[in-house]
Amino acid sequence: MSTFNETASGVYLITVTPFKDNGELDLVSTDRMVDFCLERGVTGLTILGIMGEATKLTADESRVFVKQVLNRVAGKVPVVVGASAAGFAPMGELTKSVMDMGAAGVMIAPAPTVRTDDQICGYFDMVNETLGSDVPWCLQDHPVSTGVQMSTAVILRILANSPRCVMLKHEDWPGLAKLTAIRNAIEQGKLKPTSILTGNGGGLFLPEELVRGANGAMTGFAYPEMMVDVVREHAAGNVERAFDIFDAYLPLAKYEQQAGIGLAVRKHLLAKRGAIASAAIRKPGPKLSALDIADIDRLIARQEAKLAKLG
Numbered sequence: 481m482s483t484f485n486e487t488a489s490g491v492y493l494i495t496v497t498p499f500k501d502n503g504e505l506d507l508v509s510t511d512r513m514v515d516f517c518l519e520r521g522v523t524g525l526t527i528l529g530i531m532g533e534a535t536k537l538t539a540d541e542s543r544v545f546v547k548q549v550l551n552r553v554a555g556k557v558p559v560v561v562g563a564s565a566a567g568f569a570p571m572g573e574l575t576k577s578v579m580d581m582g583a584a585g586v587m588i589a590p591a592p593t594v595r596t597d598d599q600i601c602g603y604f605d606m607v608n609e610t611l612g613s614d615v616p617w618c619l620q621d622h623p624v625s626t627g628v629q630m631s632t633a634v635i636l637r638i639l640a641n642s643p644r645c646v647m648l649k650h651e652d653w654p655g656l657a658k659l660t661a662i663r664n665a666i667e668q669g670k671l672k673p674t675s676i677l678t679g680n681g682g683g684l685f686l687p688e689e690l691v692r693g694a695n696g697a698m699t700g701f702a703y704p705e706m707m708v709d710v711v712r713e714h715a716a717g718n719v720e721r722a723f724d725i726f727d728a729y730l731p732l733a734k735y736e737q738q739a740g741i742g743l744a745v746r747k748h749l750l751a752k753r754g755a756i757a758s759a760a761i762r763k764p765g766p767k768l769s770a771l772d773i774a775d776i777d778r779l780i781a782r783q784e785a786k787l788a789k790l791g
Contacts, residue, residue: 484558484584484616486646488675490523491707492560494700496747497532497545498756503763505541507548509756514552516755521708523696525553526587528562530625531700531743536762539570543577550582558584560618566591568610575611586611587649589620590628597634604638616644618698622651622679632661639674647675649698655680656692663693681737683707687723690714702736702749703729728786732779741766745776
């Protein structure tokens, strides 16, 4: 199994969950999707996230899907599983199950019910107790979806109190100042080494986040090679080329991040690219109009033209 620890970097792609047109899990497409991601050079996969429609799966379906992904990955890259839950019993049960299958670690976000700094920190003290001392985990900071605003001071406090939290998934928006403050705390020895991967809007701020000290990305986009190439070029010192590559994909990445239909756009693109058989979203979920699809086709053509000029 690949290593998932505080040195993690690169692109941990947040995957979709493929469904058949009738809403059933599509395990054949799951294999195709994994192959598609690996062929494009991702460093790791993160499954059962928000864009993976995790809340629409039964507990049994979640385990079946995780097992299918892990079997297909076969240890080539780390697989992190979203294990956030309404209670600690289901969180602990899912964590034990996926770790026994071979997952590299889990990702946990704060419960929407916590509000004060002490409540948030107390919640993650219980997360540590639930996961135990052997499970590496990623702290997800995504206030847009959780409604929980974690200040820089609170995140530093959580990380200091969580020996097995090896990664921060930074998704606050705007969040560049927070990212800089956390990176500075690590470099100044005020905080233990921790990987920082970013997830803002399918990578909408990825180049700036890399400049601010992010180790890579943990987010989704129908063109994962964009993030792979941007992270690689930035790491090689080719910062302007990293920005140029990003710019070529930006209009389509922006379109994919529309509230309400973003997942439908991503699944449509993945189906168009052959990564999954169907663009189906499990109910409730949106459907694209003919005009939406025309927009997407135009953006794809423009993106291909820009990439051709880059060479």
